[in-house]
Every structure is written in structure tokens, then in C-alpha cells.
Amino acid sequence: MTEGDFEYPEFYSFPPFFTIQPVEATRQKQLALWRELILKYHTQNKLKTLVVHECPLWKNDSIGRKLDETAVRTVCSDLVDSGHGEWLDEEETACRILWRKPEELATDVYEWASQTGNVGGGICTLYELHSGEDVNGASFEGIDEELLRRALAILEDEGKCTVFQGETSSEDGIKFH
Amino acid sequence: MEDWSPFYCLPRAELTPSGLLQLDTTDHEVLLLRRSGVEFRHEGPTPMAPRPRGLPPSERWKNTTPFEMVLTITTHRFVLLYKHDRDNDESQGTGRNNNSDIDARLVHLSNVRKVEASGGPSLMSPNSSYKIVLTTKTYDTLVLVFRNSIMGGNSSRSDRDQSLRELTKALERKRWEVASRLEQKKALEASRFSSSTLGTSGHKVGLDRILAKNKARHQENAKLAEEALSGDSEHLLTEAAELLKVIQKYTVLVQKFEGSNSNSDDEEAAIKLKGLLSDMGMTSALSQSKMAGTGPKRYRSGAEEQRLNDYHELTARQVADFLVPRLRKSGKGMMSLTDVYCLFNRARGTNLLSPEDLRDSCALLNEGLNVGLSQRTFPSGIVVLQLDELALSATNYEARRRFIDLCADGKTALEASHSLQLSPLLAAEQLEEAERLGWLCRDATLSTVRFYPNKFVITF
Numbered sequence: 001m002t003e004g005d006f007e008y009p010e011f012y013s014f015p016p017f018f019t020i021q022p023v024e025a026t027r028q029k030q031l032a033l034w035r036e037l038i039l040k041y042h043t044q045n046k047l048k049t050l051v052v053h054e055c056p057l058w059k060n061d062s063i064g065r066k067l068d069e070t071a072v073r074t075v076c077s078d079l080v081d082s083g084h085g086e087w088l089d090e091e092e093t094a095c096r097i098l099w100r101k102p103e104e105l106a107t108d109v110y111e112w113a114s115q116t117g118n119v120g121g122g123i124c125t126l127y128e129l130h131s132g133e134d135v136n137g138a139s140f141e142g143i144d145e146e147l148l149r150r151a152l153a154i155l156e157d158e159g160k161c162t163v164f165q166g167e168t169s170s171e172d173g174i175k176f177h
Numbered sequence: 178m179e180d181w182s183p184f185y186c187l188p189r190a191e192l193t194p195s196g197l198l199q200l201d202t203t204d205h206e207v208l209l210l211r212r213s214g215v216e217f218r219h220e221g222p223t224p225m226a227p228r229p230r231g232l233p234p235s236e237r238w239k240n241t242t243p244f245e246m247v248l249t250i251t252t253h254r255f256v257l258l259y260k261h262d263r264d265n266d267e268s269q270g271t272g273r274n275n276n277s278d279i280d281a282r283l284v285h286l287s288n289v290r291k292v293e294a295s296g297g298p299s300l301m302s303p304n305s306s307y308k309i310v311l312t313t314k315t316y317d318t319l320v321l322v323f324r325n326s327i328m329g330g331n332s333s334r335s336d337r338d339q340s341l342r343e344l345t346k347a348l349e350r351k352r353w354e355v356a357s358r359l360e361q362k363k364a365l366e367a368s369r370f371s372s373s374t375l376g377t378s379g380h381k382v383g384l385d386r387i388l389a390k391n392k393a394r395h396q397e398n399a400k401l402a403e404e405a406l407s408g409d410s411e412h413l414l415t416e417a418a419e420l421l422k423v424i425q426k427y428t429v430l431v432q433k434f435e436g437s438n439s440n441s442d443d444e445e446a447a448i449k450l451k452g453l454l455s456d457m458g459m460t461s462a463l464s465q466s467k468m469a470g471t472g473p474k475r476y477r478s479g480a481e482e483q484r485l486n487d488y489h490e491l492t493a494r495q496v497a498d499f500l501v502p503r504l505r506k507s508g509k510g511m512m513s514l515t516d517v518y519c520l521f522n523r524a525r526g527t528n529l530l531s532p533e534d535l536r537d538s539c540a541l542l543n544e545g546l547n548v549g550l551s552q553r554t555f556p557s558g559i560v561v562l563q564l565d566e567l568a569l570s571a572t573n574y575e576a577r578r579r580f581i582d583l584c585a586d587g588k589t590a591l592e593a594s595h596s597l598q599l600s601p602l603l604a605a606e607q608l609e610e611a612e613r614l615g616w617l618c619r620d621a622t623l624s625t626v627r628f629y630p631n632k633f634v635i636t637f
Contacts, residue, residue: 014632016618021619026615026618
């Protein structure tokens with residue numbers, strides 16, 4: 001899927017969407033819509049980071065509206081506050097997009113494991129988990145390794161899997177219980 | 178009805194929607210004086226009226242109505258006004274109309290035979306209060322007791338004296354008879370004219386006839402001179418009555434103009450004429466001093482404070498009477514206090530209201546006057562008076578729908594001001610208020626702010 005194929009939701013062409021609303025209740029709804037849009041856009045296009053100055057979402061030429069700089073900052077910090085993003089640098093110029101929160105991801109991975117018969121059985125590698133053939137269509141396909149590790153750590157804490165050290169980090173093995 | 182007392186034996190007086198006395202303008206009734214702190218007594222061998230049915234046996238006839246009432250004297254009658262305490266009277270709390278809280282009873286002056294002063298401190302009774310004793314045709318003797326002295330000062334004496342003066346004057350003038358007297362006179366003159374012409378032409382001829390005619394003319398002139406010099410203001414009043422008739426004719430004309438809504442020229446003329454009429458209208462515009470007799474404002478005792486408050490309440494009710502029908506008719510629903518000040522004073526023509534008095538009066542609108550009008554201060558500091566039924570509130574679904582429909586394709590304050598029939602400034606305030614209520618949201622660009630229905634909450 002390329003970026004051009006992304007289907008923008010209806011509210012993306014609603015002019016007030018590009019003005020941060022002064023009324024608290026309305027603003028909450030608006031920011032939730034922005035979160036939804038950013039996540040959807042990055043998930044569908046398999047983008048792992050959002051570079052603040054490059055993101056095309058801030059501007060909708062068809063209605064001649066764009067978020068101004070402070071508005072972009074508001075939307076981004078809301079994303080980070082909600083747990084769906086993480087600043088990659090101190091200057092806050094780039095943001096890692098957490099498609100799924102680690103807890104959600106952990107559930108997804110375990111569900112996938114039980115469906116594919118990996119629970120209590122074979123061992124798969126970290127690489128297989130994000131780029132293997134079996135994960136085609138799963139929510140964590142093509143995901144950042146770092147994020148996957150966090151999810152696995154949660155599963156390990158819950159006693160649902162064990163992670164073995166491999167020769168390279170991608171070859172770490174996982175056994176589901 | 179708490180007691181069976183003289184007050185409740187009197188007929189009710191009609192009030193305007195905001196609780197002011199309704200004057201009979203067709204008979205040219207004019208408000209003369211208003212005083213508070215008045216007690217009403219009856220003196221006679223039997224109660225004023227038979228015992229009402231359904232009254233609990235514990236209630237006995239009382240010769241006096243002990244609560245403090247407001248006395249209003251007009252050219253035709255005097256009216257006693259009693260305001261029920263809302264807290265004590267929960268059953269009436271639901272009514273929007275304020276009339277249920279105000280009980281007004283009248284005594285027509287034609288019923289009064291004699292009016293005299295009485296009471297006042299003397300050697301024998303140093304605490305005697307100032308009274309007016311009215312001898313009436315049907316109620317035996319009625320007594321008005323002026324009680325304002327309790328709050329300090331000797332205001333009750335001047336209250337009594339001024340009330341007595343106005344009552345005496347009104348009784349002498351017999352304004353309520355003017356209309357019928359005028360008609361009688363006309364009829365008399367008409368008959369006299371026809372009989373005299375018939376009489377002379379019937380019996381006299383030639384020089385005799387001319388002489389008789391001259392004599393009749395001299396008599397007529399003498400009578401005219403006598404009338405003119407008699408100094409009675411009655412003649413003037415009859416003239417005024419004719420003038421009022423003319424004004425009323427124009428009022429009808431104005432209404433016709435407004436009804437037909439024909440072309441702009443006519444409308445402009447109507448507006449002009451209406452302005453002129455407003456000048457002459459509002460005959461009940463009492464000045465502060467006539468209303469309560471307050472002195473200069475720098476010195477105020479407790480009693481004067483109370484009187485000033487009375488005056489402000491009265492003014493607030495007048496403003497409501499003046500403004501509510503206008504706002505309702507125009508569909509605006511609100512007007513800035515500055516505009517109210519200009520329009521209201523324009524309508525009064527004389528006895529202009531000071532800005533301070535208007536502000537204090539309108540502030541009372543929010544303190545339970547319940548006249549359908551309230552004052553509102555926008556966050557920007559603009560103060561407006563608005564109709565309660567058109568006020569924006571979370572429960573006013575009609576207004577909600579109206580604003581959402583209005584802004585369906587995005588509206589600036591300027592655009593909205595046309596359909597809201599408000600100044601752009603007030604329209605902006607209304608839109609922002611609707612935004613605060615979550616009905617609208619904004620699209621701010623460099624050039625302007627546009628309001629849209631709040632689809633964030635409604636649709637998405």
C-alpha cells in the first residue's frame with residue numbers, strides 16, 4: 001500500500017478540524033480524532049516514526065487548511081500523553097508511533113501464537129514474529145523490534161513465554177507456554 | 178389569602194405583564210404619586226364585605242391590613258399593592274408570570290366623599306402615626322397609615338402630606354368625569370344652538386332679528402371670556418383630550434403601516450411617527466423624587482436606601498414592560514444595555530433616567546423579579562438584556578437547532594448577524610456562547626473565524 005492510497009476520513013475535510021477548539025469537551029473529541037487519524041495513517045502505511053516537520057497530515061490542500069505550529073505541537077503531545085507515541089529525541093522533532101500499545105501488542109502476539117499452534121510447541125525467532133511468513137496480516141507485521149521486545153517482556157512477566165538469547169538479536173528465540 | 182381584612186374586600190387592579198399598574202389610557206389616567214410603607218385600615222360598624230365562603234373558622238375579621246403596602250395614586254383611583262413573599266408562598270413559585278406574586282387592589286376616587294389629614298405626634302399621644310382619613314360612599318371610613326418613620330427620619334409626614342395633596346387635587350379635578358362631561362357639554366351646546374336659531378327665526382324679523390342676533394353673539398363672547406379667565410385647568414384638559422385623540426388616531430395609522438409592510442418610504446415614515454409618539458407616550462414616567470421623594474444621593478439613610486431600591490424595582494418593571502414586547506416582536510431576543518438606555522430614555526422623553534439608575538435597575542432583573550427579561554454579562558464585558566425564552570441554555574433545544582441550522586455551511590459573526598438580527602458584536606457573543614455550550618465549533622483562519630456545527634460531538 002502506498003501513501004496515496006490512504007483513504008482520509010470524512011472529518012479530514014471538515015475545516016474546524018484544523019483549528020484547535022477552545023472549548024474543552026469539543027477539543028477532547030477533536031484530539032481523539034487526530035489520534036485515530038495518525039495511528040490509522042501510520043499503521044496502514046507501515047510507518048514507524050512520525051517526523052514532525054515532514055508529516056503530510058497537518059495540511060489538507062483540498063480545503064486550504066493546515067494546522068499551525070502550536071496546533072501540531074498540541075496534537076503530538078496529546079498523542080504521546082495517550083501512550084500511542086514516544087519522542088525519539090529531546091528536541092521532540094520525531095516521534096515513534098506505537099501502533100498498538102505494548103499491552104495490546106502482547107495480547108495480539110499471544111493470540112497469534114495460540115492460533116498458529118505455537119503455544120506449548122515450537123520455538124520461533126524474533127525475526128519470524130515481525131517479518132516471517134506466518135505473521136502475514138497480523139497487527140504486528142513489520143513492527144519495530146524494540147516494540148516487539150517490550151510486548152514479549154510483558155508476556156514473560158505473565159509467564160506466557162520465554163525468550164532465549166540468540167546469536168544476533170533477530171535470532172532470539174521465543175517459546176510460548 | 179391569609180386574612181379576611183379590608184385589603185381583600187377591594188376589587189383587584191389590573192397589572193401589566195411585569196407587574197406594573199395598568200393605567201386606563203383611553204380615559205387618560207395618569208400616575209401621580211407612589212409611596213411605600215402604607216398600612217390600610219377600615220373603620221365602620223360592620224366588616225367591609227360578607228365573610229367569604231371557605232375561609233377557615235380560625236380566620237377572623239381584622240379591621241386593618243398590617244403588612245406594609247405600596248400606595249399608588251393616579252388621577253382616577255388609588256391602588257394598594259402588596260407583594261407576596263415568595264418564600265412563604267411556595268404554591269405560586271411555578272408561575273412565570275409575576276402577577277401572581279403581586280396583589281393590587283383599588284379604590285376609585287369617585288367613591289371618596291372627603292379626604293382629611295389626621296394623626297401625627299401630639300402631646301397626648303407622642304407616638305401617633307401620620308394618617309389620611311377617607312370618607313367613602315360605600316366603605317364607611319378608610320384610613321391610610323404612613324409607617325415609613327420606623328426606619329428613621331420624618332419621611333412619613335412628608336409622605337402623608339404629599340399623598341394628601343395629590344389626592345385632594347385629583348378629587349377636585351374629577352378627571353374620570355371629564356370625558357362624560359365633555360360629551361354632555363357638546364350635546365347641550367348643540368341643542369342650544371338649534372333651539373336658539375329656531376326661536377329667533379320663528380318670532381323676530383327685520384331689525385329686531387338683527388338686534389337679537391347681536392345680543393346672542395355678545396352673550397356667547399362673554400361666556401367665552403369668562404371661561405378663559407376662570408383659570409380652571411379643565412378647559413386645558415379638554416383640549417389635551419382632543420390632542421390625545423389625534424395621537425391615538427396616528428397610532429392606528431402606524432399600526433396599519435406596520436401591518437401592510439408596503440414600501441420602505443411608508444415604513445420610514447411610520448418609524449418616524451412612532452418615535453414622535455413615543456415621546457408623548459409613557460405618561461407614567463415618574464421621576465425618582467415623585468416616586469419616593471429621595472433627597473440628594475450623597476446622604477442616604479436606611480429608609481432612603483429602601484426607597485431607592487423600590488424606585489429601581491419600579492424602573493426595572495417599566496423597562497421590562499417596554500422591552501419585552503419589542504424584543505419578542507423583532508425576534509432579536511436581546512439588546513445591549515447601551516441601546517436599552519437610549520431607546521428607553523427616548524420613549525420617556527422627559528424625566529430621563531440616569532445611566533447609573535438604569536444599571537442598578539437592570540441588575541434587579543436577575544434578582545427574582547421574574548418578568549421574563551434578564552441581564553447578562555458576556556465574558557467580553559458587554560452587558561445585554563435578553564428574553565428568558567430566547568436565552569441560550571443547555572436545555573433550550575429550539576435555540577440549539579436554530580444555531581446548528583444557521584451555521585450548517587459555516588458562518589462568520591458578520592454573516593450570522595443578518596439572520597440573528599443582531600449587531601455583529603452581539604452575534605459574535607451569541608456564537609461563542611453556542612460554542613461554549615458545545616453546539617458549534619470554530620474554524621479560525623488568518624482572515625476570520627467561521628463557526629460550524631459541532632460535528633466532533635454530533636457526527637464523528
